[in-house]
Amino acid sequence: MTDTIIIILASVALALFLGILIILVNTLLPKERKKPEKVERLLEIVPKRDCGACGYAGCEEYVKAIVEDPERAKTEKCPLMSRDKKKIEEVENILGVNLQEKE
Ligand code: SF4
Structure with a gap:
């Protein structure tokens, strides 16, 4: 009988220990990094076709590159939205550059 009680108490203690360990690890591990706000906003605008016609592997890579610089x-454009003035204006507002300058 005593052995049974010891086994039950050890099981409960082990379960508590593992529960606390899981909570600690979950709290201490870095969360998935949130994308910068400009990247999020631009991802709402680009066509999301990941076609690579802009010279980047996909839309997210393109957006990150134009947010960084x-x-x-002005020179690396998404051909799928280059004629959509409304989208170009939105991109200009987010990036703070004029993309419709006459050359
Ligand atoms: S060209 Fe446009 S649609 Fe294609 S990957 Fe680049 S940003 Fe995305």
Whole structure:
């Protein structure tokens, strides 16, 4: 009988220990990093086709590149939205650059 009680108490203690360990690890591990706000906003605008026509592997890579250096957006454009003035204006507002300058 005593052995049974000891086994039950050890099981409960082990369960508590593992529960606390899981909570600690979950709290201490880094969470998935949130994308910068400009990247999130631009991802709402780009066509999301991941076609690579802009020279990047996909839309997210393109957006990250133009957020990092907005001047890139003047020469490295997404051909799928280059004729959509409304989208270009939204991109200009987010990046703070003029993409419709006459050359
Ligand atoms: S060209 Fe446009 S749609 Fe294609 S990957 Fe680049 S940003 Fe995305």
